[in-house]
């Protein structure tokens with residue numbers, strides 16, 4: 535064991551060497567937290583690692599891909615799809631100044647090919663007028679043009695803006711300033727999307743309930759939106775239908791039509807109910823989550839092939855031993871192998887649990903139970919387990935914090 539003073543004096547290489555495996559096979563995590571020295575105690579280090587894990591994006595290339603996928607999926611026919619999107623935007627209420635000009639500038643600025651969509655989102659943001667405080671005024675103009683229903687539609691616009699990809703240099707400060715000023719309503723996407731749709735001008739019966747029904751009916755994954763998009767469109771009153779369907783009709787048709795791009799778009803909306811008001815957290819929470827999958831994927835299966843080959847890290851080997859996984863009966867080994875396979879087939883990443891806090895019977899029954907969850911739950915649960923594993927590995931290196939037991943209890 536080494537002292538905190540020793541830890542705080544380590545150079546980068548020494549730090550990676552000693553802490554490179556506190557997140558299994560992830561020296562990157564150690565590298566990411568090194569700059570946060572000096573650490574006060576093990577909890578401080580653990581908090582930095584956890585913050586880093588929470589900030590991991592969904593794909594290596596981060597959330598630009600969902601927005602790009604969506605934008606790239608728009609058809610190109612010379613004039614491209616701007617006109618139908620504008621039709622939709624034009625259906626928003628107008629009060630003289632309105633916000634369509636800056637939105638149209640954005641749409642008009644869309645370049646045609648592969649390189650496109652990240653730059654056009656930035657172009658859009660860059661096109662907002664700058665007056666010291668920058669974009670708040672034109673965004674407010676836009677918001678002001680929306681009809682007001684007590685709470686107004688700010689939260690859905692912030693959800694949308696939160697989902698925009700982030701590029702270090704970009705116009706984050708003004709967007710954050712704007713976003714920070716927006717109220718936050720835990721109920722999130724479905725309600726704010728409906729709030730947004732509800733805010734569209736209407737005369738007569740309007741579409742609140744059918745839009746909510748549509749959103750509520752969205753199943754979680756790939757298979758999703760075809761039938762519910764049609765149901766949605768079918769249920770809309772003619773006014774809104776025509777502009778929404780013009781928009782959806784403009785999406786490319788490849789047999790399955792626009793389901794994947796619509797769901798990609800919906801998937802790109804941020805998804806953490808607990809979101810914080812600070813701009814850094816808002817940014818972090820809006821990241822999609824492939825990076826988190828990667829953290830889970832580098833973990834070896836419990837009692838799996840790597841364990842049988844004897845090539846586990848010493849940390850993992852000790853953890854698996856402490857759970858009794860080196861003493862499985864043939865029947866138990868077969869059960870665990872089978873469950874691990876089913877888990878990976880369902881979620882695309884391995885089952886991860888903090889082995890030191892479990893015994894083999896609890897692992898076998900817990901795995902069966904977690905197989906019933908959905909991917910979001912498992913990504914979150916798996917990552918929480920990684921944090922527990924990490925905490926215990928950190929305690930092995932630097933000892934527990936004062937007054938704190940050597941467990942990873944919350």
Ligand SMILES: NC(=O)N[C@H]1NC(=O)NC1=O
Pocket residue numbers: 558833834835836849850853854884885886887888889890923
């Ligand atoms: N798959 C899995 O949970 N592996 C991890 N769990 C643990 O405690 N150590 C590991 O390597």
